[in-house]
Amino acid sequence: MNLARRDIQHNIGRFVLTTFGVGLLLMLVMGMGGIYRGLVQDATLLVDRLAADLWVVQKDTRGPFAEISRIPGNLEDRVLAVPGVLSSNAFVSHTMQRERNGKPLRITVQGLSWPQDKGDWLPIVAGHALGQAHYEMLADESLKLSLSEKIKFGKDFYTVIGLTRAMTSPSGDGMAFFTLGDAQSIQFDTSGEAIRLERSARYARAQNIDLGQTQPQTVERALGPASQIPALGPPLVSAVIVKVKPAFNPEQVQSIIAKWPDVSVYSTQKQRQFLVGGIVERSRRQLGLFRMLLIIVSAIIMALILYTLTLDKLHDIAMLKLIGAKNGVILGLILQQALLLGILAYGVAYLVGHWLFPLFPRRVVLISDDLWLLAGIVIVVSIISCVFGIAKALTVEPNEVLA
Amino acid sequence: MKLNSDNPATLKAENLTKVYGSGHTEVVAVRNVSLAVSRGEIVALLGPSGAGKSTLLALLGLIRPPNTGRITIDETVVFENHEAKVNVRTFRRKKFGFVFQKANLIPFLTAAENVRLAMEIDDQPAKVSKRRAMELLDYLGVAERAENLPSQLSGGEQQRVAVARALANRPSLILADEPTAAIDSVRGRQVMELFAKVAHEQNAGVIVVTHDHRALDVFDRTLEMEDGQLRESST
Numbered sequence: 001m002n003l004a005r006r007d008i009q010h011n012i013g014r015f016v017l018t019t020f021g022v023g024l025l026l027m028l029v030m031g032m033g034g035i036y037r038g039l040v041q042d043a044t045l046l047v048d049r050l051a052a053d054l055w056v057v058q059k060d061t062r063g064p065f066a067e068i069s070r071i072p073g074n075l076e077d078r079v080l081a082v083p084g085v086l087s088s089n090a091f092v093s094h095t096m097q098r099e100r101n102g103k104p105l106r107i108t109v110q111g112l113s114w115p116q117d118k119g120d121w122l123p124i125v126a127g128h129a130l131g132q133a134h135y136e137m138l139a140d141e142s143l144k145l146s147l148s149e150k151i152k153f154g155k156d157f158y159t160v161i162g163l164t165r166a167m168t169s170p171s172g173d174g175m176a177f178f179t180l181g182d183a184q185s186i187q188f189d190t191s192g193e194a195i196r197l198e199r200s201a202r203y204a205r206a207q208n209i210d211l212g213q214t215q216p217q218t219v220e221r222a223l224g225p226a227s228q229i230p231a232l233g234p235p236l237v238s239a240v241i242v243k244v245k246p247a248f249n250p251e252q253v254q255s256i257i258a259k260w261p262d263v264s265v266y267s268t269q270k271q272r273q274f275l276v277g278g279i280v281e282r283s284r285r286q287l288g289l290f291r292m293l294l295i296i297v298s299a300i301i302m303a304l305i306l307y308t309l310t311l312d313k314l315h316d317i318a319m320l321k322l323i324g325a326k327n328g329v330i331l332g333l334i335l336q337q338a339l340l341l342g343i344l345a346y347g348v349a350y351l352v353g354h355w356l357f358p359l360f361p362r363r364v365v366l367i368s369d370d371l372w373l374l375a376g377i378v379i380v381v382s383i384i385s386c387v388f389g390i391a392k393a394l395t396v397e398p399n400e401v402l403a
Numbered sequence: 404m405k406l407n408s409d410n411p412a413t414l415k416a417e418n419l420t421k422v423y424g425s426g427h428t429e430v431v432a433v434r435n436v437s438l439a440v441s442r443g444e445i446v447a448l449l450g451p452s453g454a455g456k457s458t459l460l461a462l463l464g465l466i467r468p469p470n471t472g473r474i475t476i477d478e479t480v481v482f483e484n485h486e487a488k489v490n491v492r493t494f495r496r497k498k499f500g501f502v503f504q505k506a507n508l509i510p511f512l513t514a515a516e517n518v519r520l521a522m523e524i525d526d527q528p529a530k531v532s533k534r535r536a537m538e539l540l541d542y543l544g545v546a547e548r549a550e551n552l553p554s555q556l557s558g559g560e561q562q563r564v565a566v567a568r569a570l571a572n573r574p575s576l577i578l579a580d581e582p583t584a585a586i587d588s589v590r591g592r593q594v595m596e597l598f599a600k601v602a603h604e605q606n607a608g609v610i611v612v613t614h615d616h617r618a619l620d621v622f623d624r625t626l627e628m629e630d631g632q633l634r635e636s637s638t
Contacts, residue, residue, distance in 0.1 A: 001516055001523055003509075010511030010552075319507050322466065323568070324496020325524040398495075399466045401507055 003329070004336035007313070018305055019341055023348025025298045026378060030353050031360075032291040033370045038363035039283050043170035043275040046093075046110070047268055049121065052241035053250040055266045056088075056257055064093050064238035065170060066274040071263060073180075073237045076113075082256050084248030089113035090237040092183040095173055098153070107143060107176045108169035111183030111237070119162070119177045127162035133179055138162040143174035154189030158182065170279045172362045180237070199223050295377060302385035306338050310389035314396050322398035334389050342382030346375055412439035412475075413575040413608045414463060419472035421458050421631075432458040433469070434631040442575060445602040445609040447619055450628035456612045457580055459628065463610065464499055464578045465491040477575055496525050500569025500607070502579040506561035508553040514540060514564045515549040521571035532571075539567035543597065559590040566597060570605060577601065579611040583618075592618045 008015045047065070055064075056071070056079055063069020079088040092111030097104055112119050112130065119138050120129040127147050130136050137158045139145045150157045158178065167175040178186065190198075202222040206212035212219045242257075242265075244250045250267060257265040266274070310317075317330055350371070357364035421433040432455045440446055450456050461467040463474065465481060474482040476498050481489055508517045515536045522532035540546040543563040545556075553561055562582060569577050579598060583591030595611070595618040602609040602623075611622070619625055627634055 001512075001519060001529070003512075003520075006516070007511045315507070316509050319509065320520075320524070321492065322495065322501060323521050323524065324492050324494075324499075326492070329524055397466075399461055401501075401503065 002336070003333045004340065007333065008337065008340065015341070019344045020348055022298065022302055022305070022341060022345035023352065025294065025301065026345050026349035026374070027353045027356070029291055029294045029298065030349050030366065030371070030374055031357060031364055032287045032294065033374065034353070034357060034364035034366045035360075035362065036280075036284050036287045037365035037367055037370065039170075039280045039287075040276055041365050042168045042172060042363060043280050044272050045167065046169075046175070047271050047275065049167075050091075050241055051243075052268055053244040054242040054254055054257070055268070055271050056240040056242060056263050057238075057266070059262055059264050061264065062274045062278065064091060065271070066278045069238050070236040071238075071240065073184075075263065076237075076240050079240050079242055079257065082253055084245050084253045086243045086245045087116070088240050088242050089117055090180055091239040091241050092180055092187065093238045094183075094187050095169065095171070096153075096186070098151075100151075105143065106173040107139075108171075108173045109183050109186055110175050110177045111180035112177055114179035114181070122162075122164045122167065122177065124162045125165045127160070129162060130177070130179060131161065134182055135159060136161045136178070137182075138164055138177040140164045140167040140174035140176065142166075142168060143176065153186045156182075156185065166363065168363065170275060184237070295381065299381045299385055302338070302341065302381060303388055306334065306341070306386045306389045307392065309337065310334055310386075310393055314392070315400065317393050318396045318398050318400040321396065322401050327394060330393050331390055334386050334393060335383070338382045338386035338389075339379065342378045342385075346378045411441060411478075413442045413477055414438075414440045414610075415473075415475040416463060417473045417475075419459070419462055419469045419474070421455075421462055421467065422470050431631050433462060436472075436628075436631070436633045438626065438633060440576065440608040440610055442606045442608050443602055444623050445599050445611065445621065447622040447625045448610055448612045448628060449614070449616070449619075449625060454628040455631040456628050458631075459633070460578050460580050460610065460612050463576075464501060465495050496521075497572060498575045500566075500572070500574040500577040502562070502565050502569050502577065502582045504581040504584040506553065506558075506565040508561055508564055508568070510553055513550050513552055514545060514556065514560075514567075517553070517564055518567045518571050521568050525572050527572075535571065536567070539570055540564070543567050559593070562594055563597070566594075566601065570601060570607070573605070574607055577607050577609045579609065581612055581614065583613065583615055588615075588617060591615055592621075595621045 043065070056075065057063040057069040058071050061067050061069045073090050076088050076090045079085055090111065090113055093108065095106060095108045097106045099105065114130065114133050118129040118131070122129070122138060124138065125141065130138065135156060135158050137160055139160050141163045145151065145160045147160055147163060149160045151160070164175070164177070169175060199222065203219060206219040206222040242253065244253050254265050254267065257263065320330055353366070357366070416439070417437045419433055419436045420431065423430045423432055436459060448456050448459070458467070462469050465474070468482055468485040468487065471484050472482070473480060473484070476494065479489060481487065481491065481494055508514070509520065512520060515533070518536035518539055519532040522535060523529065537546060537549060540549050543566055545560050545563045545567070548556055548560055553564070556564065577598070583594050595615075598609050598611055599621040601607060624635070
């Protein structure tokens with residue numbers, strides 16, 4: 001006969017409510033861990049997906065995610081000429097905030113090196129990859145845009161031709177993928193008036209220099225689009241991502257590019273370190289502290305509950321002692337209830353969490369290692385929590401039945 | 404100290420003294436008490452409130468240690484002064500049955516489970532304990548209430564289940580502390596008769612602490628306590 005089970009059956013309502021309450025607390029602990037894992041995954045998502053061997057960024061910066069990096073777009077060609085490089089693609093990333101249906105819409109814009117990269121490596125859940133050089137976009141479903149929807153960025157309309165899943169930036173904003181040119185157009189979009197003013201200023205400067213006076217064609221070009229002026233160069237990009245040929249060691253290629261005085265080059269592992277160590281580290285510590293506090297609070301609450309449950313049974317425990325029950329019977333009664341409470345509360349945390357976490361604004365990622373660790377902690381906490389109850393039960397004298 | 408001439412003493416208490424407190428708060432609850440009870444004998448322990456009856460019962464039931472004196476159960480010395488000579492909890496489990504004013508049944512167990520509990524904590528197999536619990540409940544006339552929780556039983560039924568639990572491990576001695584105080588006089592007499600029946604049929608020594616003088620005819624002997632001292636009653 002299992003005394004713990006029979007006692008629980010007798011007070012099933014109270015036990016269920018208690019279990020549910022402790023379960024919600026454990027769900028918070030579980031959620032904190034999940035939020036941290038979500039932060040790490042969000043931070044490293046694109047780096048992992050791109051699977052580049054090397055990242056070439058502005059000299060002495062930790063770009064393009066941990067800080068801003070600006071390098072000339074033609075660096076892509078210079079990198080491609082390095083022995084051992086299989087491919088090099090310009091990478092553009094920036095975040096913008098627009099308004100949609102009266103609500104702020106934050107988008108992290110990613111430029112893909114069209115036509116080599118059409119975005120077919122992305123987790124597309126609806127629609128298809130980019131099919132033309134301009135005015136198409138792939139949007140993450142977290143942005144809540146619909147297929148075929150047209151959105152105006154700058155002076156142009158872009159059509160959502162595909163939806164991706166779980167592609168968010170380190171700050172949790174949904175990503176949208178454009179061709180590199182479009183991404184740059186969106187990034188460097190300026191009003192017509194600003195362009196006119198810039199062109200006139202350019203024209204005035206050209207007229208006042210010797211070159212302008214001796215070569216009138218140059219002055220005329222100053223009034224045209226910036227892309228048609230060779231001296232101005234192409235627009236800047238955030239980074240160049242490099243893939244190394246299988247026969248080559250990425251470190252060899254890295255050592256060559258690292259000698260260039262205008263750029264820094266990092267491995268993907270280093271890039272991940274910048275993201276996790278920089279962007280996520282403080283959040284990790286904060287969440288870790290909260291998690292620890294919640295575990296302590298849960299342990300105290302569980303101890304109080306188990307102690308109260310034991311106090312309610314002191315007379316019965318005294319009776320058990322009087323009729324000669326061994327301490328093991330009494331310990332078993334309390335310990336089994338504690339473990340059952342802990343295990344069932346953990347189950348509640350898991351089930352409610354699975355239902356609730358997807359509704360959170362940021363991703364909550366539950367990984368099995370964390371879940372097992374928490375399960376272990378819950379069992380240890382359950383055992384520790386019933387120590388006070390057991391101590392009380394062991395001090396009860398059988399003569400209390402006579403009182 | 405008187406013994407039933409047919410049976411050897413299952414309980415022997417010699418010169419028991421129990422003192423509570425010390426100095427000016429000292430109270431001698433039991434003073435130099437000796438008695439013996441044999442199997443099959445039912446003994447009433449009478450006396451006014453505060454006479455020391457319940458304390459004596461606690462000493463005899465190995466619930467509290469005496470300050471001085473010796474307690475022998477089935478020829479084993481259990482207490483020599485305040486020192487326990489055996490594991491008293493195991494001894495209680497194997498040798499004693501207890502019944503109190505309140506039935507003190509475990510509220511989350513059915514009547515049958517309350518009886519089985521006494522046997523299962525003595526490591527008896529579940530099959531054996533189930534059968535004996537039903538036999539005892541049947542013997543005491545509450546078999547039809549076997550699956551009811553204590554809260555679903557009347558006071559008299561609860562007491563019968565408590566008696567069944569006390570008998571579960573075939574004890575040498577049953578100690579009852581005012582078992583009829585919470586029930587009416589008719590049922591009270593029935594319970595006293597039940598104890599007499601148990602003593603004679605189950606061959607257990609029974610000591611009943613009682614205030615109820617109306618059912619004294621069922622007892623083999625009557626002892627009276629006053630100011631912690633015991634004397635044979637002529638009642």
